[in-house]
Amino acid sequence: MEGKITKIISNLYTVSSDNKTYECRARGKIRYEKITPLVGDIVTFDNKENYILKINTRKNYLDRPMIANVDSALIITSVKKPDLSLNLLDKQLTLCIGNKIEPIIVFTKLDLLKKSELKKIKFLIKYYSNIGIKVTTNRNLYKLKRLIKNKTLVLTGQTGAGKSSLLNKLDKKLNLATNEISEALGRGKHTTRHVELFKYKTSFIADTPGFSSLDITNLTIEQIKSSFIEFNNIVCPYKDCSHTREKECKVKENVNNKKILKSRYENYCELVRSYENSHIFSKK
Ligand SMILES: Nc1nc2c(ncn2[C@@H]2O[C@H](COP(=O)(O)OP(=O)(O)O)[C@@H](O)[C@H]2O)c(=O)[nH]1
Ligand SMILES: [Mg+2]
Ligand SMILES: [Zn+2]
Structure with missing residues (x-):
């Protein structure tokens, strides 16, 4: 059978396949090949013996958090509190595109803007979508749900941008995990923390913000x-x-x-x- 690794605890791999999960171990052969299975890996596994037999070729992977086969990143961008930073947004877009991850901009907190300020945001929405980037707001859940269908996603964005709130709007179970984690996240701790993918309908969403450090040095x-x-x-x-x-x-x-x-x-x-x-x- 084929499935996706959603969680790893020492050498126990949780594999999700057809809405079921299997607790698997890795065959010695995989360990000899020196590929460490990652969360997000697509694997072939034996569902009787619960063994991972093969790891499929990855389309990409992130270092922090360690996660393979990320399709898209939701770039949660507040327009106020914290103030809009187009510098940060463009950096995040470059990181995504450079790592072959589809960016999806989600503007939040538009309700805090005056009419004149809102005009500027509407202009930006038009600009970014005209150049071919997917853009929505946290008010348009319908569009957001359509954009994340069948994808493996990470969320990224400043503290307070509205990441947890957005997940909460999608599914209460997702929010619990995210809040716990952001509170447990002392500085520097996130490098050692394991990432987990949550299943949301046909999508998988990482419980740890992606691109925690904005490191462009690995790009050409x-x-x-x-x-x-x-x-x-x-x-x-x-x-x-x-x-x-x-x-x-x-x-x-x-x-x-x-x-x-x-x-x-x-x-x-x-x-x-x-x-x-x-x-x-x-x-x-
Ligand atoms: N006015 C307004 N507040 C929001 C919106 N989205 C989130 N918030 C608030 O912003 C604060 C930070 O949100 P949170 O989801 O915890 O941000 P996170 O740090 O990115 O997870 C909370 O008090 C939310 O209630 C929004 O669209 N409008
Ligand atoms: Mg949060
Ligand atoms: Zn030129």
Whole structure:
């Protein structure tokens, strides 16, 4: 049978398959192959003897939390309390896209905005969806449920952005787990904590926030560049234009005539700079 590992406690693996769970151990062969099974792994297992026989090739995996085959990340972004940070949002988008994880932006706390402020958010929603990113709000649960169908997801977002509240709206059982964990999360503790996937209808949701550290150093400069998807179709005079120092850059032109959001461009430049700073010593 085929299933998905949803929980690991020492060498006992909980495998979910067809709405049932099986407590399995791993065959010696798997241990010899030196692949450590991860939460999120798709496995072939013997459902009589409760043994994992084979781990399927992973599409991706995250380090913190350790989780394999993440399809999407819900980027929970509050527009107030804490204030909207487009810098953080664009970083999270780059991390997702660079790791082959589909980002889904979920704006929260729109009810705290004045009419004029709301207009700006509506503009942002339009901008991000026009460039091809999925965007919704925590008021549109119908759309959210449609977006998470059949996927393995992590949630990410600042403390207080509304992650637990959102899970609670989906399913009370999910919330319990998340709250417990966020309270138990002292600084630095989350690296050792095991992640667990909760089944929500046809989806699996990680109980630990993803991308707990915003580490872009494992991305290449090409990945950073191509994660700004609205730049990709723009043809600059220089084929390998970095869109930073070059004078006749078409991306910059698009920023000046407001086709590209200024904050997107600034956040791109900042990511390129921090990439260069972190790689400066390894350059020949
Ligand atoms: N006004 C308003 N408050 C919200 C919304 N979503 C969450 N909150 C509140 O924001 C606070 C932090 O939410 P919580 O879900 O614990 O955030 P987390 O740290 O991301 O899990 C709580 O007091 C929630 O009741 C929202 O859409 N509007
Ligand atoms: Mg929480
Ligand atoms: Zn350019």
